[in-house]
Amino acid sequence: MISSFGKREYHPWWLPWLFTLSFILITFLPRSIDDTMFMDGVTYAAIARNMAQGIGSFWRPFFAHSFWLPYDNGDYFSGHPPLQFGLQSLLFSVFGDTPAVENGYNLLVLIGYIILITKIWQKLVGPNSEFRTFGWLPVLCWYGIAIVYYSIPNNFLDSTMGLFCLASSYFQLIYLKKEIDRKSTVVWPLLAGVCLVLAFLTKGPVGLYPLAFSGIYAISAHSARFSNAFRPTIIMLVIIILSIAGILAYTPARKFMTNYFYGQVMQALLQKREKAGTGWIAHLTLVSELLRSLYPHFIACAALHGLSFGLKWKISPSKMISENTVLTLLVAASGIIPMLVSIKQYPHYLLPALPFVALFFAFLLVQRFALLMAWKKQLTIIGLSIATLACWGATFQKLTTIQPDIYSANAKQLRTLVPSASTIGVCHDLFQRADIHANLQRYHRLSLTTQIDSVHYVLGDSTCLPQFDSTHDSLVALNGGYFLVIRSAAQGHH
Template sequence: MNSGNSTHERYVRYLPWLFTISFILITFLPRSLDDTMFMDGLAYASIARNMALGIGSFWQPFFANSFWLPYDNGPFFFGHPPLQFGLQSILFRIMGDSIAVENIYNLIVLIISVFLIVKIWRKLFQETPDRAKYAWLPVLCWYAIVTVYYSIPNNFLDSTMAIFCLLSCYFQLSFFKSKTFDLTKSFIFPVLAGICIVLACLTKGPVGLYPLAFSIIYVVVYDHSIAKAGVKVTAIVLGTFAAVFGLVLLYQPAYVFLKTYFQGQVVQALLQKREKAGEGLMGHFYLVKELLRNVYPHLAMLTGLYFISASYNIKTSISKETARICQLTLLVAGSAILPMLVSIKQYPHYLLPSLPFVAIFFAALFVEKVHALTLIKTKLAVAGFAIATVCCWTFTVIKLRNLEHNEMAANAKEIKHYVARASTIGICQNLYHDADIHTYLQRYHSLSLTTKTENAKYVFADANCLSSFDLTKDKVVPLEHHYFLVIKNQRARDHHAVYH
């Protein structure tokens, strides 16, 4: 009997991790193998590829000679800081211009994110090892968030920024968990935390500042008597950030880029002159609405867990330590989200830096009952995780056998047969502001677009503007989704070639 119990206990240790990894792969694996990526991720990969090829530079990133938005049309792309472009360009230099680059980069981001969530969970629960071993739970809660499993395979800057923010919080947490509070011996932790905030800001801007609040939040939640240490840690983190960022600004190309970025992106967003999530007061609360939409499954799981526990007459209450962890993570997540509400330029993936802490919050709410259930109903838990793992792989195989087809990626590949790489082609005026056209054509064939079609040999068109061409002289190549490539005067050239 003891041998059987120990076997089940081993299964309970490893099966949840197998299930969690299998759950992640349901969406991550198919999305890494198809040609579908959100236009932002395609644009960022294009910039990184260009940087690797020497087109543009770290402080003068270059997307194309055209851009779909009425802003960011300068000689270089100043819409976001360049750190992710620089990091990704290293992979392009190693691997060449392959679509695999951004997918491998996304995999690296995923692995590092999981690793840091696990490290923070174990550090938070280091006084209660029986809870620390449930590190798979916050990872599962994290990837079960819609915005996470949509965004991670899409090459968003927010995913990379989230890593640096997590690292900063982890270093500060490590200082407090060391219990010495001796900054002469442990000053390296707040210094590293400050450097990570610089890296976060160089990835996606001021949103990366929220870890500055971590130490003060920790003191408020855990122990007011260490307030002095909390203030000192915050001062060192802030001082390190200011010193390192100041050194960056002393470099003239960095200063020019960051000044242009701040004036063109941050200031204009605050003045409501860029993209908008909505109008009026409610436009400021778009992210709050998105957060609630993201955690509906977690609230349902929590309710279900309470019903299951009640049916087995399992009565557990949240311990004082777990309650503190819930408070800490909720406040840290809030410190990341609340400053963004100042602007009405908001998108769901802006939540990414806060979502690891949202996940840890829910995992902490779950962990007491999950622990009790696995202890009392070990065989049932083993069977449940095994069945769930098989279901995950069933869904994954089905999705792999039915990979999503992307028409614009197919169009870009078809155009390769006619147009030389890195050319500028015409595009009908009514299509110019379609971001997918710009990003797919640039990413797959380095093409720029112009609405000055009169001098263009090739024009990307749809049925609405096809009538503006002379179809007796121009050749029309049908593309997918009712698009066309018009080759100007090609019929006349073909006719001439036949008679000569």
């Protein structure tokens, strides 16, 4: 019965890390230099850029004079709290209006996740565990989730919020581990509470789920007492309450948060905003998306368990493994289950909980990975080396086959045709295209209107071509079947 592996070297410690980071590069590097992001991330970058240029402010973020969603089309953007916009605006102030800002920000977020996931792993396994050097495994499990490698380069608010949630959990873990040794300090719960406030100011109440972390730890760890979890939880609650009170005491902040709460939170709960579907099944969208993204993890578990069965390895999970498997599973559930109340669900909403999903699978896999590496050390080194080279080859192949994004390319082409910060017309059927709004604002500060008779420039496609006078209006072909109409006679155009 194998329950402990003893101290042994499985491989050069840096080789699995080299493979893991090379694997991350396959998707992250090409997506960081192609000027292509999901429209949410482009929109957030545009808001941050505007803020840096003095257009709008922290508590009155400004996107454009037009918006594709009717319930966010006010004097300023109140669809989400403004912290990420403020943070990115600082980078725009330093580096100027360049896509390198949002891409560099995504890189900082990625590095933050890698560091925190590794630190939490090391803290959970303990200082003397032979599994301490396997910090690369939860990082690999994390970035191996399709939702993660799609979302991290996309400048989502959920990425930033999730980073603050992870930091809060880490600070609580430091406190709880020290509590056992009677060397605890109140600094860690204070920092954990501050991180929860920052998570809340990034994307609202869903960022508060790590409030449950200390309690879950007390439930899952036999060496911890529930009373140990009470103190940090109370401290975090006090920090949150005081912070919210301070925010509400400041009039601009109170107005913003009121608009946000009634326009976003309440409307989502009342099913009056975007919907993942209809009926009770819509509440389970996140669960189905999660399971769909975890096929590689299930396959890896099945393969390693099958291999160990075939080789007659009898592995008994240690107390540490068992406790941490329960802990990470429950923490992940605490981040996902509350969101199932609403039917406004998108896959990237899972981002804050996914580090704990990754840690859960890493604890399921680590004993068999360790035994496999110790059993065939030379084969492991050869396999990891080949896999690393394959990652580099895949990255190079992606870099040489980047396809230009239609919407960002059109926005950049319009720089030579339309004055910056103009309001241009758009054919009625195109007004709901979020990618058009986001990219035109991000790359040329253009707003849109369907009142095409009052503007000099109109963006259209073939379906609205008959509306224009081809004998007088000029047509400029753009990418993707779009064109710009330069009208010869417009009344009151901008």
